[in-house]
Amino acid sequence: MSRLASIKLSTLDLAPIRDDGDAAQALHNSLALARHAESLGFERFWVAEHHNMDGIASSATSVLLGYLAAGTSRIRLGAGGVMLPNHAPLVIAEQFGTLATLYPGRIELGLGRAPGADQYTAHALRRSRDGSADDFPNDVEELQAYLGPRQEGQRVIAMPGAGTNVPIWLLGSSLFSARLAGIKGLPYAFASHFAPRYLHEAIRIYRNHFRPSEVLDKPYVMLGVPLLAADSDEQAQHLATSAYQRILALIRGQSLVQRKPVASMDGLWLPHERQAVGEFLGLAAIGGPQTVRQRLEQLLEQTEADELIFTCDLYDFADRLHAFDILAELQRG
Template identity: 50%
Template sequence: MTNYSILDLSPIVEGSTATISLKNSLTLAQHAEQIGYKRYWVAEHHNMPGVASAATSVVIGHIAGGTNSIRVGAGGIMLPNHSPLVVAEHFGTLETLYPNRIDLGLGRAPGTDGNTARALRRILSNNEQFPEDILELQGYLEDKTSSVKAIRAVPGEGTKVPLWILGSSLYGAQLAAHLGLPFAFASHFSPDALAQAVQVYRENFKPSKQLAQPYLMFSVNVFAADSNEEAEFIRTSHLQGFANVTSGRPSLLPRPVKDIKTVLDSATFARVNHSLRCGATGGLEKVTDELSQLIKTYQPNELIINSPIYKHEDRLRSYSIAAEAITNINQA
């Protein structure tokens, strides 16, 4: 059986506000809880006008407080931006408030540009300390040892919040395997190394206190609607938004357009389409077929679905169709 989850950047759409985006994220999480989604992750990005989840641990508290059973977490926290102690305290507090529901995915990139990284008061070379920072963080979340620790995370100590390694390259796969942690691959924007990363992770996995067997999740872009044509239409918002980000001019999530080639030149369209190709777009039958092929090829334990869609109602509908598609695949 393949579990299914949601990745949400709480997109701020053209003509709207962060207030509405954060309310919509909670509504989506409540909807997801009712239709079988396993977890709901929000991601850390900074200096991005179209992303409302910069204060990731705060947003997680907002989502967890408005839901009852779905796991809520970070996909992820960009660890070079933070002190491991502060992360342990934040997520230890969340786990204390919402027991057995919090996940902590960790990324190695800053999730922003160089100037913004400096504004975060972190040294840009700190991503070289990523493995050491993970071990330090893990230590703060472990049980109190017989010898008194010099520094303790309170709350945090003894919560054992599950850690995940996030990655879009072989580095993350190797590190997750070495540490015996679950691995989430960012194929929703960087799918080129997916096959090799899956192989590296599974072949090199070492069991740990947290995890006895490898656990693989990868992200997919899903744009599902009642017709293939409508699905292609709602997908154009993400195509435009991703083109803007990768061109160095991040924007609010644009309105969809009938013909994407009227707003993106052929070279940009081809580049964006290549980066965003891991996923499914269409009605229920087409989405089922496309997700089934991905599941058959990579055999993940879980898919995490990214669906930045302009209209909130269309987004809710897309996630409903995606849930139905994966349920059908599991039953088959």
């Protein structure tokens, strides 16, 4: 039995906005993709918090999750993630407590330590709040308390929220959250879909520091993987140029709207930019079915991950749906 056949598959969506589209189209596509992932039997569908980015429509994460939950029936839905330094833990507890109350057993909460924004955006989000990544461990603990059973004498409660015990994941692209997730006995998701550099070290630290908890008796690792799959290697390489252009724009501080595939990236990037884009996509599964299968089986053999969560930054929505069809077919064997 292949490793791919024995693990769970999930989707991470950023509600991408095309150069000829708008946010409404992106949000409707997000629901259509969630329904598609549900029909394929995927485990979860997460959306990510990003701000001040004209090509991403998932900034109001909890609001979008309510829309997705209303339009689906079984798939687990969550944040991948909420950037906790941007928010008071009580507010997040109330938001996700409300979602969990309306859609019991389907809502989960991935937490990130980085602000995920530049200093101007961070100031606009927080105003006078002194949010800091250094506060992350205490903020996680405070949030867990709000979502847990109400304690006698507790002066501040989350309502809805108290007693919902919304499942919490810790997310990371470096090593800090790996250690914290292990110590707290929480599931850990590594952001290898854009920052694969510390992948193996983060997994090792998480597993070495893991302590069984009320929610988890052994380590559970989920890895982010960019999926750029098509019917052939040649077609996939062509479609992948949309993702290359978007990452190049991110590096340059330009507009992040999705752009059409191009015949060649020659002349669009400089050598050092090509290298940077390649490092960003270091864990990407790019190619036809067999190439993607080999890539994922190799990744699973190297990491022994419990679950893979896939981004898919293809320009045409039909191509995105088809990429997940290919993935599901690969898992079925």
